[in-house]
Amino acid sequence: xxxxxxxxxxxxxxxxxxxxxRSHPTADEVYLMVRKRDxxxxxxxxxxxxxxxxxxxVIQIIKTSGGNRFDGCxxxxxxxxxxxxxxxxxxxxxxxxxxxxFVEGRTGYAGISHYTIFEGLCRACQLDEEPPQDQPRQTPxxxxx
Amino acid sequence: xxxxxxxxxxxxxxxxxxxxxRSHPTADEVYLMVRKRDxxxxxxxxxxxxxxxxxxxVIQIIKTSGGNRFDGCxxxxxxxxxxxxxxxxxxxxxxxxxxxxFVEGRTGYAGISHYTIFEGLCRACQLDEEPPQDQPRQTPxxxxx
DNA sequence: ATTTTTGCAAATCATTTGCATCAGC
DNA sequence: GCTGATGCAAATGATTTGCAAAAAT
Numbered sequence: 001x002x003x004x005x006x007x008x009x010x011x012x013x014x015x016x017x018x019x020x021x022r023s024h025p026t027a028d029e030v031y032l033m034v035r036k037r038d039x040x041x042x043x044x045x046x047x048x049x050x051x052x053x054x055x056x057x058v059i060q061i062i063k064t065s066g067g068n069r070f071d072g073c074x075x076x077x078x079x080x081x082x083x084x085x086x087x088x089x090x091x092x093x094x095x096x097x098x099x100x101x102f103v104e105g106r107t108g109y110a111g112i113s114h115y116t117i118f119e120g121l122c123r124a125c126q127l128d129e130e131p132p133q134d135q136p137r138q139t140p141x142x143x144x145x
Numbered sequence: 146x147x148x149x150x151x152x153x154x155x156x157x158x159x160x161x162x163x164x165x166x167r168s169h170p171t172a173d174e175v176y177l178m179v180r181k182r183d184x185x186x187x188x189x190x191x192x193x194x195x196x197x198x199x200x201x202x203v204i205q206i207i208k209t210s211g212g213n214r215f216d217g218c219x220x221x222x223x224x225x226x227x228x229x230x231x232x233x234x235x236x237x238x239x240x241x242x243x244x245x246x247f248v249e250g251r252t253g254y255a256g257i258s259h260y261t262i263f264e265g266l267c268r269a270c271q272l273d274e275e276p277p278q279d280q281p282r283q284t285p286x287x288x289x290x
Numbered sequence: 291a292t293t294t295t296t297g298c299a300a301a302t303c304a305t306t307t308g309c310a311t312c313a314g315c
Numbered sequence: 316g317c318t319g320a321t322g323c324a325a326a327t328g329a330t331t332t333g334c335a336a337a338a339a340t
Binding site: 149151152153154171172173188189192193196212213 | 329330331332338339340
């Protein structure tokens with residue numbers, strides 16, 4: 001049988017931290033937030049619980065180029081990440097689920113879902129990167145070929 | 146000024162390996178392939194060159210849940226990964242670039258592009274996972290909220 | 291001749307894990 | 316009291332990096 005979850009003090013704090021955060025925090029950011037409330041909590045506990053919460057569908061993980069982040073909102077929606085600072089924001093574009101069945105039929109894969117990630121330079125980073133003119137902080141996307 | 150690239154024996158081999166492979170190999174798989182031709186090549190060289198090739202737009206990197214993979218085809222196209230074995234295949238769905246401008250206008254981000262990753266269980270893994278009935282090899286997607 | 295690149299090994303970074311103890315239920 | 320969870324520290328895995336020697340232009 002599947003293991004039964006216990007409502008530990010730590011797990012509650014971790015879930016709250018993810019839900020209260022508008023910023024799609026990384027695991028380490030969650031650790032830092034929770035550590036303000038509990039000086040003794042360990043990174044291992046944070047990682048373990050984030051994984052369990054994702055597994056249970058309570059939160060979702062977002063795998064961006066800049067690393068993994070967590071989102072307290074499990075409703076399907078796209079994300080936009082800044083290629084320079086790594087910030088992640090929500091995009092109000094409803095995912096087209098009909099395409100999943102199409103791909104399912106085409107490929108023979110089962111239980112298909114999909115996610116979309118937008119990448120670009122956020123306003124703050126646009127300003128930062130103009131003046132020096134030297135090397136861009138991160139690789140600009142190529143579009144040739 | 147940007148560094149000028151040199152056409153080293155190693156770089157050529159690495160590019161060939163990625164292009165010849167239909168399987169969207171990981172960095173380590175590329176290393177193993179290339180090592181068959183050059184027993185002395187190092188992982189560092191493979192990683193460095195893969196990064197340079199991506200930077201120059203010669204190949205593309207695909208960040209899947211199962212790890213980073215490389216694709217010799219830089220034409221925009223979606224990918225489908227198996228949530229169990231991690232295999233990556235191409236999906237013949239043309240990305241809708243008009244949506245990028247829309248998001249650009251909505252968010253103020255610059256130079257937006259996007260990519261879509263489909264996830265599901267490949268045919269081989271479907272067969273593997275039926276019989277035992279115990280625990281699935283990897284977390285099945287939850288869809289409730 | 292100059293400057294990039296290589297091979298190697300050590301370093302880094304994020305994440306996972308073993309284990310004895312602790313705490314939900 | 317049983318079993319899952321915690322904290323700690325060590326382990327892992329993927330990727331990056333410093334450096335002297337080698338190769339490309």
